[in-house]
Amino acid sequence: MGSITTLRRLAAILTDALDSVDSVYQKAGLNFPSLDEPFDPKNEAEALRQDKAITAAVNNIMAVTAQISATVCDPMRLAVNTSNAMHISSCLNAASELNVVEILREAGPKGASTKDIAAPSQSNPGLVERILRLLATHHIFREVSPGVFANNRVSSTLDKGKPSSVIFANREDRLTGSNGIAALVEHTAELCGKSSVFLADSMLKPSDKLPFNLAYRVDEPMFLWMQDPKNRSQVSRFAVAMQGTGATEPPDTIFKGFDWSLITDNGLIVDVGGGIGHSSLTIAKKFPSLRIINQDLGPALEISKRYWKEHFPEHLESQMAQFQVHDFFTPQPVKDAAVFMLRYILHDWPDKTVHNILCHLRDAALPTTKLIVIEKIQPFASLEEGAGSRTENIPGAARPTAEPPLLPNWGAATADLYLYDMTMHVMLGGVERTLEAFYDIFLESGWKLVEVHHCSGSQLSHLIALPV
Ligand SMILES: C[S@@+](CC[C@H](N)C(=O)[O-])C[C@H]1O[C@@H](n2cnc3c(N)ncnc32)[C@H](O)[C@@H]1O
Numbered sequence: 001m002g003s004i005t006t007l008r009r010l011a012a013i014l015t016d017a018l019d020s021v022d023s024v025y026q027k028a029g030l031n032f033p034s035l036d037e038p039f040d041p042k043n044e045a046e047a048l049r050q051d052k053a054i055t056a057a058v059n060n061i062m063a064v065t066a067q068i069s070a071t072v073c074d075p076m077r078l079a080v081n082t083s084n085a086m087h088i089s090s091c092l093n094a095a096s097e098l099n100v101v102e103i104l105r106e107a108g109p110k111g112a113s114t115k116d117i118a119a120p121s122q123s124n125p126g127l128v129e130r131i132l133r134l135l136a137t138h139h140i141f142r143e144v145s146p147g148v149f150a151n152n153r154v155s156s157t158l159d160k161g162k163p164s165s166v167i168f169a170n171r172e173d174r175l176t177g178s179n180g181i182a183a184l185v186e187h188t189a190e191l192c193g194k195s196s197v198f199l200a201d202s203m204l205k206p207s208d209k210l211p212f213n214l215a216y217r218v219d220e221p222m223f224l225w226m227q228d229p230k231n232r233s234q235v236s237r238f239a240v241a242m243q244g245t246g247a248t249e250p251p252d253t254i255f256k257g258f259d260w261s262l263i264t265d266n267g268l269i270v271d272v273g274g275g276i277g278h279s280s281l282t283i284a285k286k287f288p289s290l291r292i293i294n295q296d297l298g299p300a301l302e303i304s305k306r307y308w309k310e311h312f313p314e315h316l317e318s319q320m321a322q323f324q325v326h327d328f329f330t331p332q333p334v335k336d337a338a339v340f341m342l343r344y345i346l347h348d349w350p351d352k353t354v355h356n357i358l359c360h361l362r363d364a365a366l367p368t369t370k371l372i373v374i375e376k377i378q379p380f381a382s383l384e385e386g387a388g389s390r391t392e393n394i395p396g397a398a399r400p401t402a403e404p405p406l407l408p409n410w411g412a413a414t415a416d417l418y419l420y421d422m423t424m425h426v427m428l429g430g431v432e433r434t435l436e437a438f439y440d441i442f443l444e445s446g447w448k449l450v451e452v453h454h455c456s457g458s459q460l461s462h463l464i465a466l467p468v
Pocket residue numbers: 223242243272273274275276277278279295296297300326327328329342343344345348
């Protein structure tokens with residue numbers, strides 16, 4: 001297909017998708033949320049974005065616009081701009097660290113001057129202005145008039161939800177109780193950003209060191225490094241950041257996969273590497289007859305206990321929720337689990353390590369114990385034909401692909417998955433696996449993949465396996 005024909009085809013997909021969004025919103029009597037207004041999770045117009053027709057149209061719009069832009073842009077400019085993209089990440093991190101979003105929330109739609117934004121952190125107003133202008137140019141913040149900035153829909157998602165005076169007075173505690181997006185952004189931009197620049201070095205001079213270990217000049221894996229008392233602030237930020245991964249999903253995503261009502265009353269869910277335990281807490285709130293054991297390393301569990309005490313104290317008092325310090329590289333102590341749930345665990349680790357984790361769970365499993373792995377499954381950027389005959393008959397495994405000339409995986413609309421794949425690699429040697437890779441590693445570790453549920457409105461899937 002010639003370029004102009006391709007561009008016209010892409011434009012037609014865009015028009016169809018916009019018509020579809022327009023029709024759903026018109027029918028509901030609502031406007032699609034504006035980029036200029038702060039994000040309001042309680043707005044009905046936000047909830048409507050979960051409508052199936054809207055999620056499909058949004059994927060097409062994101063994929064089309066990025067593909068049109070890549071087609072028409074000077075290719076050298078695109079390549080060089082991509083090599084400079086780390087500045088977007090660093091600027092966003094700086095804005096979050098300087099609590100700009102909270103200052104601008106208090107300033108309202110008229111915004112604040114960079115002098116006023118920079119004053120509480122005693123930073124350089126000229127530099128703050130350039131940082132915010134770079135971000136505004138990428139549709140994060142809005143330059144209302146020269147040198148005056150306001151929040152927009154994207155920047156406001158980083159709001160830590162407290163008065164700026166409180167977070168400036170208590171820096172240690174500024175992320176606690178937030179929706180987790182600022183924590184996720186800061187963790188990613190700082191730790192992953194510093195590590196990622198060592199990717200090529202780690203490949204050209206192969207050693208047993210990952211980019212994280214080269215960047216931070218340490219030998220232990222990131223999670224062990226975080227246990228060092230001098231890195232404790234990393235543990236608490238990471239725990240809140242993991243909550244942020246939940247906030248980027250529709251709130252009921254955990255119920256869009258495996259049917260938790262299938263577990264009989266008093267059945268035990270072990271949340272392996274559960275972190276703060278927000279997913280198991282959400283399940284237990286809906287199905288209070290289920291018992292939960294949240295397992296993690298000590299410092300993470302301390303944070304989890306506080307979180308449960310605040311959000312579901314009844315389950316603690318009745319001892320239906322318990323906490324167990326457990327290293328998942330050692331034999332699993334719980335022998336009567338209905339479910340071993342692992343959300344965002346396996347993608348942290350390379351195959352050899354995942355094999356070790358899964359074998360310990362297999363050794364402790366009853367014949368009826370289900371392994372429920374909650375992860376993103378990596379699609380190919382090409383058509384999947386013939387990719388995995390061993391997985392094609394697994395119920396729920398099949399997934400649609402985008403119509404040509406879009407990339408089959410919807411390109412930019414699914415970019416987060418491929419970005420996370422590199423994050424996992426540079427930090428821990430982990431990987432976002434293809435379905436076939438999950439199937440193989442499960443089988444090698446004594447588990448058979450029997451069902452897959454792709455959670456609608458989310459990139460997450462639930463992979464259900466039984467002991468072989
Ligand atoms: C990516 S987070 C996922 C947390 C949680 N499952 C969620 O979805 O929010 C990985 C978790 O694994 C925990 N972890 C890392 N190494 C561990 C180990 N050896 N044993 C148990 N937990 C570990 C970390 O403390 C962290 O809470």
